[in-house]
Amino acid sequence: MASGFGLNLRLALIAMSALHAGVAIAQAFPVKPLRFIVSTSAGSGADVIGRLVGGGMTAVLGQQVVVENRTGASGAIGSEFVAKAVPDGYTMLQVSATHTVAAALSSKLPYDLLRDFTPVTQVANAxxxxxxxxxxxxxxxxxxxxxxxxxxxxxxxxxxxxxxxxxxxxxxxxxxxxxxxxxxxxxxxxxxxxxxxxxxxxxxxxxxxxxxxxxxxxxxxxxxxxxxxxxxxxxxxxxxxxxGYPNYAAGNWYGIVLPLKTPKVVVTTLRNAVLTAIGNAEISRRLTDLGYVVVGDQPEEFAAFMKNDFESLRKSFRAIGVSID
The missing domain is CATH 3.40.190.10 (Periplasmic binding protein-like II)
Structure with a gap:
């Protein structure tokens, strides 16, 4: 039977190995171009936002952030693609108000917006x-x-x-x-x-x-x-x-999510890149000109925001009998 000292030593070594592995991932990432999935067509408002932020992230990360337009089904096609991607940080999804609206209107989407993704941050809203x-x-x-x-x-x-x-x-x-x-x-x-x-x-x-x-x-x-x-x-x-409608709030917002189970150190690296990008004076000015206010919240805050947006929409849609199922 192993002694208490031996057991504690092994646990300590395992913890140290995990820590070093996390640091190694953070230091190595990214080593190749990243895919940034935008669920609307090229030239759309969402595409403009995605390319602005993606360009800023490219400058920070030292690797190209390539915007890919995967359109259709109110964002469902692009979302499903990212939900099934390898959770290594190299495939990102731009989410927006359209995604929570679609989720609130249909229970038959091939993914769960709140459970199948890892939030990074909300980029901006208006x-x-x-x-x-x-x-x-x-x-x-x-x-x-x-x-x-x-x-x-x-x-x-x-x-x-x-x-x-x-x-x-x-x-x-x-x-x-x-x-x-x-x-x-x-x-x-x-x-x-x-x-x-x-x-x-x-x-x-x-x-x-x-x-x-x-x-x-x-x-x-x-x-x-x-x-x-x-x-x-x-x-x-x-x-x-x-x-006289204090609970009313609606609008456009954009954020970034990753596949579920993406390592936390990778999420942090990408979030920091987003914050640096939207903190850039030129990118911030262009977002302001488009009517947006930059956000850059914590992943947990963004998750709570999406959950609240989805639940509020679903409640209201059910009250008026609207569905696309």
């Missing part, structure tokens, strides 16, 4: 802007609610399609306000924006970056933002939450 065609009588959220209640189903809002953040923001608002809005899905955000600009639809819950130029030219009326708190980018614009 509220959507609630914009209206100038012909709409409502000039504020209270006026919009009053109008919609007097004309159920007559006030329309366009989106980039069921499953897009521009859809979920409108659906959540309608559910919380107790109004019936007519949802008109389009094939993309550009078409939805054109529709509200021409008066084909009356509302859009769209990204600040694409709607702000039209607001400034008078082509659209800005009613509110969809964030929980006022945006530092537009501090004088009220939120939907301020209008």
């Amino acid at each position: 509220p959507n802007a609630v914009v209206a065609h100038p012909s709409l009588p409502a000039k504020s959220i209270p006026e919009l609610v009053k109008l919609a209640k007097s004309r159920p189903g007559a006030v329309s809002f366009g989106s980039a399609g069921t499953g897009a953040p521009s859809y979920s923001a409108g659906a959540l608002f309608a559910a919380m306000a107790g109004v019936e809005l007519l949802h008109v899905p389009y094939r993309g955000g550009g078409e939805a924006l054109t529709a509200v600009l021409t008066g084909e639809t009356q509302l859009m819950f769209g990204p600040i970056a694409s709607t702000l130029p039209h607001i400034q030219r008078g082509g659209l009326r800005l009613l509110a933002l969809t964030s929980a708190k006022r945006s530092p980018l537009l501090p004088n614009v009220p939120t939907i939450a301020e209008a």
Whole structure:
């Protein structure tokens, strides 16, 4: 029978070996290019964010971060690819509000967003802007609610399609306000924006970056933002939450996750690279110009954020009977 001293010595040696192995992994990683999976097409808003951050990470890591666009099924194709990848840190996934919306709308995805990935960090977020065609009588959220209640189903809002953040923001608002809005899905955000600009639809819950130029030219009326708190980018614009819906919050966000069981030292290395990238003055300026606020939170905080976003969306979708299953 081994003595207590011998057992303790072996445990100590095992612990030291594990520590040295972890240090070795951290020092060696990365030794080859990394794949950064973006679940939207080249040139999209998500793609622009991914290439900005990926380029910054390349400069930090000394290895090329190669953006790969794997599109389709509201991000499910790219997500499944990464979920099944080797957990060595060389395959990353850009996740966004689209991913939690898709998970909340369907229980049949080939992966579990909250259980099959290792969070790295949230990169940036931005509220959507609630914009209206100038012909709409409502000039504020209270006026919009009053109008919609007097004309159920007559006030329309366009989106980039069921499953897009521009859809979920409108659906959540309608559910919380107790109004019936007519949802008109389009094939993309550009078409939805054109529709509200021409008066084909009356509302859009769209990204600040694409709607702000039209607001400034008078082509659209800005009613509110969809964030929980006022945006530092537009501090004088009220939120939907301020209008009497304190639990309302929606918008666009982007983050990075890895396959489940990726070593912690690798996660830390990649997170540090992201933080350095988004801390770069030029990258930070470009994100700000696109309407985003940089985040860079801890993996645990990002995991909690995604869980809360998913559960809030699922509860609201169930309340209004929306599903894509």
